[in-house]
Amino acid sequence: MTRVRHAGRRRAGRTTPSLSRIGLGVLGVAGVAAVFELIPRAGLVSPHYLPPTSAMLEALGREAATAAFWRALLDTARGWALGLVIAVAAGAVAGVVIGSRRGLRAATASTIEFLRPIPSVALIPVAVLLYGAQLRSTLLLVVYASFWPVLLQVIHGVADVDPVARDTALSYRLSRWVTIRHLILPTALPYLMTGVRLSAAVALILAITAELVIGAPGLGHEIEVARASSAVPVLYALIFVVGLLGVAVNVGFRALERRVLAWHPSVRREAAA
Amino acid sequence: MTQLLEVRRLRKIYEGHGRIVEAIGDLSFACAPGELVCIVGPSGAGKTTLLKCVAGLIAPTTGEVVLGDARVAGPPPGMAVVFQDYGRSLFPWLTVWRNVALPLDHHGAARGELRRLVDDALAEVGLADVHAAYPWQLSGGMQQRVAIARAIAYQPKILLMDEPFAAVDAQTRADLEDLTLRVWRRHGITLLFVTHDIDEAVYMGQRVLILSASPTRVIEDLAIDLAAERDQLATRSSPRFAELRSRVYEHIQRAKRAGAGEVRT
Amino acid sequence: MTHALRSLARALALPAVLFALWGLVSAGSKSFYLPPLHAILGVFGSTWSSRLTSDVLPSIGRLLIGYAGAVIAGVALGVPLGGRPRLRAALEPALELFRAIPPPALVPVFMLLFGIGTPMKLLVIVSGAVWPVLLNTIEGVRAVDEVLSDTCRCYGITGLTRLRVLVLRGASPQIVTGMRQALSIAIILMVISEMFASSSGLGYAIVDFQRAFSIPQMWSGILLLGALGVVLSLGFGVFEARALRWYHGQRSEHREGG
Numbered sequence: 001m002t003r004v005r006h007a008g009r010r011r012a013g014r015t016t017p018s019l020s021r022i023g024l025g026v027l028g029v030a031g032v033a034a035v036f037e038l039i040p041r042a043g044l045v046s047p048h049y050l051p052p053t054s055a056m057l058e059a060l061g062r063e064a065a066t067a068a069f070w071r072a073l074l075d076t077a078r079g080w081a082l083g084l085v086i087a088v089a090a091g092a093v094a095g096v097v098i099g100s101r102r103g104l105r106a107a108t109a110s111t112i113e114f115l116r117p118i119p120s121v122a123l124i125p126v127a128v129l130l131y132g133a134q135l136r137s138t139l140l141l142v143v144y145a146s147f148w149p150v151l152l153q154v155i156h157g158v159a160d161v162d163p164v165a166r167d168t169a170l171s172y173r174l175s176r177w178v179t180i181r182h183l184i185l186p187t188a189l190p191y192l193m194t195g196v197r198l199s200a201a202v203a204l205i206l207a208i209t210a211e212l213v214i215g216a217p218g219l220g221h222e223i224e225v226a227r228a229s230s231a232v233p234v235l236y237a238l239i240f241v242v243g244l245l246g247v248a249v250n251v252g253f254r255a256l257e258r259r260v261l262a263w264h265p266s267v268r269r270e271a272a273a
Numbered sequence: 274m275t276q277l278l279e280v281r282r283l284r285k286i287y288e289g290h291g292r293i294v295e296a297i298g299d300l301s302f303a304c305a306p307g308e309l310v311c312i313v314g315p316s317g318a319g320k321t322t323l324l325k326c327v328a329g330l331i332a333p334t335t336g337e338v339v340l341g342d343a344r345v346a347g348p349p350p351g352m353a354v355v356f357q358d359y360g361r362s363l364f365p366w367l368t369v370w371r372n373v374a375l376p377l378d379h380h381g382a383a384r385g386e387l388r389r390l391v392d393d394a395l396a397e398v399g400l401a402d403v404h405a406a407y408p409w410q411l412s413g414g415m416q417q418r419v420a421i422a423r424a425i426a427y428q429p430k431i432l433l434m435d436e437p438f439a440a441v442d443a444q445t446r447a448d449l450e451d452l453t454l455r456v457w458r459r460h461g462i463t464l465l466f467v468t469h470d471i472d473e474a475v476y477m478g479q480r481v482l483i484l485s486a487s488p489t490r491v492i493e494d495l496a497i498d499l500a501a502e503r504d505q506l507a508t509r510s511s512p513r514f515a516e517l518r519s520r521v522y523e524h525i526q527r528a529k530r531a532g533a534g535e536v537r538t
Numbered sequence: 539m540t541h542a543l544r545s546l547a548r549a550l551a552l553p554a555v556l557f558a559l560w561g562l563v564s565a566g567s568k569s570f571y572l573p574p575l576h577a578i579l580g581v582f583g584s585t586w587s588s589r590l591t592s593d594v595l596p597s598i599g600r601l602l603i604g605y606a607g608a609v610i611a612g613v614a615l616g617v618p619l620g621g622r623p624r625l626r627a628a629l630e631p632a633l634e635l636f637r638a639i640p641p642p643a644l645v646p647v648f649m650l651l652f653g654i655g656t657p658m659k660l661l662v663i664v665s666g667a668v669w670p671v672l673l674n675t676i677e678g679v680r681a682v683d684e685v686l687s688d689t690c691r692c693y694g695i696t697g698l699t700r701l702r703v704l705v706l707r708g709a710s711p712q713i714v715t716g717m718r719q720a721l722s723i724a725i726i727l728m729v730i731s732e733m734f735a736s737s738s739g740l741g742y743a744i745v746d747f748q749r750a751f752s753i754p755q756m757w758s759g760i761l762l763l764g765a766l767g768v769v770l771s772l773g774f775g776v777f778e779a780r781a782l783r784w785y786h787g788q789r790s791e792h793r794e795g796g
Binding site for chain 3: 328361
């Protein structure tokens with residue numbers, strides 16, 4: 001039987017797959033940065049409106065040295081986190097209540113379908129009138145928008161509970177609390193994690209929107225200030241920071257979801273975006 | 274007589290996960306035009322790899338496949354393939370009729386000619402009345418018939434079938450075997466039929482190529498001298514069938530033992 | 539026929555009840571900011587009949603054009619990216635960054651670069667709505683069945699036919715998922731782009747009412763916006779049911795163990 005072994009012959013220049021992927025990614029980022037450096041320098045777009053990457057990074061450095069920047073960052077983080085926690089709690093509780101009764105699911109389905117597509121931005125004028133340029137305006141928008149992904153996912157998850165297991169719990173006359181803890185929560189957990197991940201992204205978008213449009217304190221407000229005062233490199237730098245925040249939220253919650261559900265046999269796959 | 278298909282010293286080596294596996298060792302055989310050749314071997318013997326090399330879907334490490342007078346360097350024209358996984362080889366968003374017509378349509382067949390070929394092919398496999406259905410609405414056996422009809426309509430010189438009936442029940446398998454024989458005889462195509470079922474290989478083939486375990490090569494090229502007209506009942510209960518069947522079985526058992534590294538007796 | 543009517547009635551039951559409840563609860567409201575429902579409905583007709591052609595229809599037009607642009611761009615970029623793993627690996631971190639920028643944050647940039655006219659509004663919508671389509675298209679193209687792809691190779695099906703019949707149709711369930719998400723984003727961005735620095739549009743009208751403290755009119759605008767969202771969502775549902783008829787059929791067959 002001939003089985004060819006290594007024979008000391010490895011393909012030249014072969015790296016582990018993940019290393020070459022990282023390498024390609026770095027190349028990609030460098031390429032994009034170079035493009036945005038060259039376009040204004042070459043005069044294709046006026047550097048006044050589109051500063052080169054180097055100018056943006058320089059402005060970023062200067063901003064990071066100011067206290068106002070970090071205060072704004074904290075304000076955004078606070079609005080995001082607080083709103084997210086409220087939305088997740090409300091969505092999870094409502095989801096468990098609605099999801100565990102088929103009658104309730106059927107009755108509320110159309111209402112949810114009616115309310116869900118109502119754009120959260122419709123509430124902006126209401127927030128302005130009720131709360132003005134304050135944290136509570138941000139919270140109103142963030143909670144409203146982030147509530148729905150969690151609610152829908154938890155309803156799905158609770159409805160997915162194995163009916164045989166549920167009947168077993170019933171026949172053993174397990175208390176409501178025990179049933180929830182040992183049967184419903186583990187089944188619904190993957191769905192909940194997906195919902196939290198989606199809501200986290202939505203919450204950030206709405207927090208920035210509220211700050212931008214209403215003027216609540218935070219990075220979004222700083223962006224508007226930069227635009228109004230024509231501090232263009234600062235404007236781009238702040239947008240870059242907000243983008244980094246978004247990446248951090250996306251990556252962080254994807255990792256959290258994987259970690260929490262590492263033991264779960266069927267990790268829910270949600271379509272990307 | 275010139276051969277239609279020649280496989281010369283085919284060798285395929287896979288590298289992966291730090292291991293190097295020789296899927297196919299040194300494999301050579303030939304098919305004359307219009308022959309029905311069956312290929313059997315123990316599982317893991319690289320039968321599917323061989324078929325994919327012949328079909329031009331993967332490139333061999335060394336050696337070559339020659340179809341007609343041209344070397345195969347990619348899926349050649351005039352060749353049709355029927356895969357085992359019928360559920361995934363038919364387009365779920367096309368009706369049965371459009372599935373069968375697609376290759377001809379792409380290659381620019383004239384409307385009238387196309388309709389004739391497709392209708393004839395569907396009638397030949399007995400699916401004329403479900404032409405407007407979607408594949409997933411049909412049973413497994415019927416889906417495989419759609420795949421066969423598609424191959425027929427394409428009018429290939431050579432047809433490759435990769436364990437096509439492994440995933441259907443025994444009764445359906447018998448029907449499909451007989452259908453394949455009828456199609457083969459009617460159109461005079463060359464048929465290369467890969468299977469793990471020894472009975473099926475002996476029942477269907479004019480020749481049976483028996484493969485060894487990995488690294489695969491041809492152990493024996495057995496001529497099947499049964500009557501040309503095959504019948505599920507009569508042929509399979511004939512003494513000659515039993516003899517041939519035992520021959521093949523013995524070879525494969527030996528191949529399996531040799532592959533496992535035991536001493537040959 | 540009665541079955542359809544019955545399910546329609548069931549669907550409308552709770553919303554109708556809630557709507558009526560809102561009407562009742564707010565009937566005696568003296569709050570300036572939260573007027574009674576009947577007051578809102580009262581001004582509905584007069585407010586919007588005059589604004590139909592000047593504000594509402596242009597907004598919807600911009601929304602649809604921007605949405606179409608986002609879908610076309612997302613699919614056109616997603617197909618090549620889905621089929622080239624190395625290109626994808628190179629662009630992935632950059633795409634992660636750009637997609638993570640909340641689209642409203644880009645409005646000031648677009649205003650700077652393109653002024654405050656219709657092109658800016660369209661770009662805002664496209665810049666946000668393209669992402670779900672793009673990312674879902676990439677996933678859909680990646681997931682095209684290998685056996686089906688081999689079948690195409692065997693039968694010599696290449697080029698435009700392959701793109702049309704294998705890649706796009708195969709990825710269509712995923713693409714449609716992206717299109718649905720893109721629709722909600724497009725609506726939000728249409729409104730935001732008009733709330734900012736604009737002189738026409740539904741979003742502009744709502745903000746205008748708010749600034750002028752015309753509260754019932756403002757709420758009527760919010761209701762209209764909500765209704766628009768619902769109608770578009772329902773319309774999309776109809777489109778999806780028809781475009782993915784084969785997909786839903788196939789999945790229900792699998793579920794029943796067919």
